[in-house]
Amino acid sequence: MKIAIAGTGYVGLSNAILLSQHHKVTAVDVIQEKVDMVNRKESPIVDDYIEDYLAHKDLDLTATMDGDSAYREADLIVIAAPTNYDTETNHFDTSAVEAILSQIQRVGSKAIVVIKSTIPIGYTQEISAVYPDLSILFAPEFLREGKALYDNLYPSRIIVGIPKGKEALRPEAEKFAALEQEGAVRENIPVLITGSSEAESIKLFSNTFLAIRVAYFNEIDTYAEEKGLKTADIIKGMGYDPRIGDFYNNPSFGYGGYCLPKDTRQLLSNFEGIPETMIRAVVDSNETRKSFIADRIAARNPKKAGIYRLIMKSGSDNFRSSAIQGVIERLKNKDIPLLIYEPSYKGDSFMGIPVTKDLQQLKDECDIILTNREEKDLEDVKEKVYTRDLFTRD
Known part of the structure; x- marks a missing residue:
């Protein structure tokens, strides 16, 4: 088949690689640098499997900025455009998806269109009416940052x-x-063909459940810290119950990244007019957690607090909506001097706070250093480190 993928982020690029093992795939992006990197078999994002497959696997994959040609010639088009949450409208910004749909219609493509971007519940139904000449499906993705291709090769389910x-x-x-099954390594993958609104619901409710789990264990940690209890013992004891399990339970500064913050807020918006308390509670809980972390740091009266990395988690280069940013904002409002160490950041300041690429400067100048996860880089200044990472895993 001839397949076009709109977007080369985590979702788009991982799907492009998965499908190009057996089919001719053209990845479309609007950034020339990303297109050039893919064509050089270099990954524009941090993901071990993506980097390895691009460099060493025999893929029928090319990248282009010429969306017209790619969409016109395709048998299948996968849309993986970003849909950021707009706090003013309390809704996903789906303009990038709609721009691609308009382009597909304009070039007269007869391809099947599969939306993989995260969208509000009911969106595919509504947009199908706007573009009646297009055959539009929705297939949610369930990928982790830094593990996007792995999660396509070994998917939990295909919907x-x-x-x-x-x-x-x-x-x-x-x-x-x-x-999707053809490109995967895992066999006997559960497959569910359902209504588009049900598929959209599965995506948002799944991510919100994960957010609830993160928030729940963070609130246990908040309680234990306030009461002088051993959080790790409490969580381990709970985890022996197989209904709870010893996984996805490591405390943090809060949930962040591409998916959980925006998906929980979108689901809350979808609940307008419908009785609920839990969805709103998880959104509020995440903000409360960041305030608690900032208060704990402020109570130590640091002369200067250091921030080790802006990234959301280990093995990722993304720091969009990372929980540490909420903590930084609160510490800044408390007039606590701050220094950020972030080697991947191109500027000299972030949120008006100095940024250094010199790790030793961070260690020398700061009397407390915040890190969302334990890092070997900080082992020599362990007495300065503040983290809620109890199990050294994400």
Whole structure:
């Protein structure tokens, strides 16, 4: 098949690599530097599997900025454009998805279109009516930053949603699920073909459940810190119950990254007019956690507090919506002098705070250093380190 992928972020690039093992794939992006890197078989994002597959696997993959040609010639188009949460409208900004759909229609493409961008519940149904000449499906992704290709090779499940009234697209939905299975390493992958609004719900409710889990264990840690208890013992004891399990339970400064902050807020918006308390509570809990962390630091009266990395988690180069930023904002409001160490940041300041690429400067100038996760770089100044990483894992 000829497949076009719109976007080369975590979702787009991991799907492009997965599908290009057996099919001709053209990845479309609007940034020339990213296009050039993919064509040089270099990854524009930090992901071990993506880097390895680009460098060493026989992939039929090219990147281009010429979306018109890619979409016109494609049998299948996968949309993986960003949909950031707009705090003014309390809604995902789906303009990038709509721009691509308009482009696909303009060039007269007859391809099946699969949206993989995260979207509000009901969006695929609504947009199908706007573009009645396009055959549009929705297939949610369940990827971790830094593990995007791995999670495509070993997926927990494959879900494809069909809008109501478009049931004739079921064979195309099954075909897309088969393509994803074909590129995967895992066998016997659970597959669910459902309505598009149900598929959108699965995505947002799944991520919100994960956010609830993060927030719950963080609140246990907050309680234990206030009461002088051993958080690790409490969590370990709970984890022996198989219904709870010893996983995804490591305290942090809060949930962050591409998905959980925006997906929880979008789901809360989708609940407008519907009784709920838990969804709002998890959003509020994450803010409360960041305030608690900032208060704990302020109580130590540091002369200067250091921030080790802005990134969301180890093995990632993304620091969009990272929890540490919320802590930084609160510490700044408390007039605590700050210094940020972030070697991947190009500027000299972030949020008006000095940024250094010199780790030794951070260690020398700061009497307390915040890190969301334990790092070998800080072992020689362990007495200065403040973290809530109890199990040295994400």
